[in-house]
Amino acid sequence: TETKEKVLETATVGGGCFWCIEAYLEQLRGVESVVSGYAGGSTERPTYEQVCGGGTGHAEVVQVRFDPRALSYADLLKVFFIMHNPTTLNRQGADVGTQYRSVVLTENEEQAATAQAVMQELQPYFEKPIVTEVQPLQAFYPAEAHHQGYYRTNPQRAYCQSVINPKLAKMREYFKGHLKTQGA
Numbered sequence: 001t002e003t004k005e006k007v008l009e010t011a012t013v014g015g016g017c018f019w020c021i022e023a024y025l026e027q028l029r030g031v032e033s034v035v036s037g038y039a040g041g042s043t044e045r046p047t048y049e050q051v052c053g054g055g056t057g058h059a060e061v062v063q064v065r066f067d068p069r070a071l072s073y074a075d076l077l078k079v080f081f082i083m084h085n086p087t088t089l090n091r092q093g094a095d096v097g098t099q100y101r102s103v104v105l106t107e108n109e110e111q112a113a114t115a116q117a118v119m120q121e122l123q124p125y126f127e128k129p130i131v132t133e134v135q136p137l138q139a140f141y142p143a144e145a146h147h148q149g150y151y152r153t154n155p156q157r158a159y160c161q162s163v164i165n166p167k168l169a170k171m172r173e174y175f176k177g178h179l180k181t182q183g184a
């Protein structure tokens, strides 16, 4: 018997608070899982407090496992770029600091080339230069358990209501036909 096994790919991106990126990217059809974590810095197995304190060099990122037959890496990146502000390495809305910088951490040369191509394609839609860092992924450190699925676990928290809800509304408005649940 022939089994068609799904071959998933991995994308690692950062651009603002990982609670947000996780909440909106997991809406996309083709996304199988999203894990919040830290990458792009040097400290091994950092804690959230260390990352917030600066000095680790890490950004808050999410690691996405996706089915490339349902969602291309390029399309995933386009959604990511449109959903955050890739023209700053310091500020994402109310969240300020290097941990919120815009970064794409690539698995291979092909992903790096795709990231550059997507940035070039989207540049005309932004007033300022896209400054997203594109670099090979060295290590990904999953964040603490209470940071995983934060929006789903804490929908009533003020941050979820005031910051994440508008992003989910934007997802529905911009990418309606590409979401797992179109009505929610």
Ligand code: MHO
Pocket (backbone or CB within 6 Å): 016, 017, 018, 019, 060, 094, 095, 159
């Ligand atoms: N300013 C937000 C950011 C959370 S995010 C996981 C807060 O501290 O609640 O960086």
